[in-house]
Amino acid sequence: MSDELMTIRQMCDAFGVTPRTLRFYEARELIFPQRRGQHRLYDRRDRARLTLILRGKRFGFSLEQIRQLLELYEPGSRNETQIAATITIARERLADMERQYAELREAIADLAEQINDAETRLSDAIHSKRSG
Amino acid sequence: MSDELMTIRQMCDAFGVTPRTLRFYEARELIFPQRRGQHRLYDRRDRARLTLILRGKRFGFSLEQIRQLLELYEPGSRNETQIAATITIARERLADMERQYAELREAIADLAEQINDAETRLSDAIHSKRSG
DNA sequence: CCGAAAGTTGACGTTCACGTAATCGAAACG
DNA sequence: CGTTTCGATTACGTGAACGTCAACTTTCGG
Numbered sequence: 001m002s003d004e005l006m007t008i009r010q011m012c013d014a015f016g017v018t019p020r021t022l023r024f025y026e027a028r029e030l031i032f033p034q035r036r037g038q039h040r041l042y043d044r045r046d047r048a049r050l051t052l053i054l055r056g057k058r059f060g061f062s063l064e065q066i067r068q069l070l071e072l073y074e075p076g077s078r079n080e081t082q083i084a085a086t087i088t089i090a091r092e093r094l095a096d097m098e099r100q101y102a103e104l105r106e107a108i109a110d111l112a113e114q115i116n117d118a119e120t121r122l123s124d125a126i127h128s129k130r131s132g
Numbered sequence: 133m134s135d136e137l138m139t140i141r142q143m144c145d146a147f148g149v150t151p152r153t154l155r156f157y158e159a160r161e162l163i164f165p166q167r168r169g170q171h172r173l174y175d176r177r178d179r180a181r182l183t184l185i186l187r188g189k190r191f192g193f194s195l196e197q198i199r200q201l202l203e204l205y206e207p208g209s210r211n212e213t214q215i216a217a218t219i220t221i222a223r224e225r226l227a228d229m230e231r232q233y234a235e236l237r238e239a240i241a242d243l244a245e246q247i248n249d250a251e252t253r254l255s256d257a258i259h260s261k262r263s264g
Numbered sequence: 265c266c267g268a269a270a271g272t273t274g275a276c277g278t279t280c281a282c283g284t285a286a287t288c289g290a291a292a293c294g
Numbered sequence: 295c296g297t298t299t300c301g302a303t304t305a306c307g308t309g310a311a312c313g314t315c316a317a318c319t320t321t322c323g324g
Contacts, residue, residue: 007300008300008301009300009301018282018283019300019301020282020283021282023303024281028281037290038289038290038301038303039291040302055239057281058192058235059192059232059236059239060190060192062281063281064280069243072246072247072250080258083253084254087247090246090247094247097236097240100190100236101236101237101240103187103190104229104232104233104236105233107187107191108229108230108233111201111204111225111226112226114204114205115204115219115223115226118204118215118218118222121207121215122212122215122219125211125215126212139270140270140271150313151271151272152311152314153311153312155273156312160311170271170272170319171271171272171320172271194310194311196310
């Protein structure tokens with residue numbers, strides 16, 4: 001069932017990454033595809049993790065930070081100490097994201113204003129050219 | 133006037149960067165401090181640019197993208213074509229930021245939920261231990 | 265005036281996140 | 295049954311953004 005298990009190429013097409021990237025994430029222990037013989041096979045869980053990886057990257061997180069966050073998404077058979085540690089890390093990332101969210105709002109407003117100013121300068125320049 | 137002109141060390145202390153970083157940004161043409169003899173001196177404009185550089189970095193922009201954006205903040209003596217090009221680039225960055233802003237909102241909600249779930253698992257684990 | 269402190273210019277090193285090429289085994293296909 | 299094709303492994307290369315170290319001036323406090 002191609003809906004359940006995907007080859008590395010299908011994954012690459014689906015997510016817009018290269019085989020190298022998927023093998024690299026695996027080497028860094030971010031995903032753990034099964035093997036059929038020598039070949040890798042990716043299931044729903046792997047796809048979900050990859051989605052989170054790519055999202056994390058868009059927010060500027062390192063692969064290591066993302067790896068730590070992914071533990072949160074594992075109903076994992078780990079102990080209390082590890083769960084607590086993961087939660088602590090996740091709270092820090094969450095705080096990062098909330099700060100970034102707030103700052104992004106400001107930055108968007110700033111940039112929009114600068115674009116407006118530049119547009120004014122531009123139309124002024126065109127106008128003075130036409131009438132000069 | 134130390135409020136007007138700052139040495140490289142004062143800049144580093146103020147912005148939390150290293151001298152190497154400031155010289156690197158200068159080599160990449162992101163800032164242009166004056167020289168008193170051999171030494172660099174940074175003015176208000178340089179500080180404003182550095183603020184924008186560090187902000188841009190926090191949003192995951194490359195130094196080259198930031199350099200292009202900085203042109204927008206220069207009341208610059210450039211021609212219409214260049215202003216128009218800068219505006220086009222800036223609009224793209226603005227679109228990037230708006231997408232990021234929207235996605236960040238979702239991601240924050242997701243992560244908060246996962247943290248909640250993990251906290252539940254954690255307290256459950258503690259409870260089962262106490263009563264077991 | 266002079267020695268420590270601060271700053272300068274190379275130039276090479278480093279980390280992250282992959283890219284790229286070589287070589288190999290397995291698998292699909294006419 | 296040979297040959298493309300897909301995938302695996304290994305290893306070296308790369309670009310971005312600095313770190314680090316050496317060798318020199320320059321400047322400032324005592």
